[in-house]
Amino acid sequence: MSKKDKKDKKIKFQDEISELQNKYLLTLAELENTRKRMQKEKTESLSFAIENTISEFLPLIDNFENALNFANDSSEEVKNWAMGFQMLLSQLKDILHNHGIVPYHSVGNNFDPHYHDAVEIIESNEHEPGSIIEELAKGYKSATRVIRPARVKVTKQTLEKNQDVEDKKNQPQIDKNENISGCIEEENCCKNTEDENSCGSENDQDKDSMDQDPLDQDLKKSKDENIKINK
Template sequence: MCNEEVKQEEEEISEIDRMREEIRLAEDKYIRALAETENRTKRMQKEKQDMMRFAVQNAITEFLPVLDNFEKALGFKDQMSDETKNWAMGFEMILGQLKGVVSNHGFTPFHAEGLFDPHLHEALEIEESDEHPDGTILKEFQRGYKCGDRIVCPARVKVSKLPKKEEEKKEEENHE
């Protein structure tokens, strides 16, 4: 083999190596683009599911006070006439179905008991009382609801507050 043939063969090998590298780079770009497309599709599906879940949760959250009021109204069935009690039994069945729907979407009710927690409760009234420790929940006006570990509707409550001492009352009156 002459020098020229060796040189031409080296150039051809070099050209083949360059083409292989181009093919490898093109394959790499293709794989990355494919992965990016799959990730984008998954992300869009997750966003769509999240939007649907949040829309359902928002609708149910608006519906919760109505559900509680419906249940409170049925609490007076002992005072109803016999005919009305029959209607109330039907409404109780409907109430059970509504509670099932709420539960199926991950909502769980919780009752307010013990001490006031601003993460779980909303104080609608404060009542001075020396019979209960400061911050004790005295009455629940509306139960709270969680969805998973998230509070979607705080329990609305009446909270106790220790009475002010006579000295503190006089000081407040003097400052006014």
């Protein structure tokens, strides 16, 4: 085997080695990406499972809070019982907090269908349309999604206010039409006045001609003819 053949064979082997190395690195990268993707899916699935399970306990937390609010106006014996329920409620809230689930405030904010569930719409002129005026049940969310939307009451404009707004929108158009109509009538009036003045002037000239003495008319006519002859 000549030196040239050996050199070509060596180059060929080096190319094959380089190609195999690239394929090996590519396979490692794909395996690593697959491992990360599976780990992420596993974490998300576990997180969703925990969040869905916790969401079943949210009505229980609502009942605890409502009962404790009622207990504040009750007897001392009931208040003592309420202290134990308060401890249970605190433990439940700690579990929510440990899993990144927290309540969010809604009253005073604008309605957002992603975060709120409107259970009642109330007509009001004291608040902006779409404002939340009362929260019937708290909303809870995690870092990635809403666990339970808040159940709220939302405001809208009253019919009287809507009618006033509609009248204001139509008012400029009415005024504009009235102005256009007035201008047209004024223009026609001015035109009629000019025609009347013109007709009056012609009538005055005709009247002056009729009132002039016939002799004066003959003298004027003769004078005009002499002027033409001299020319």
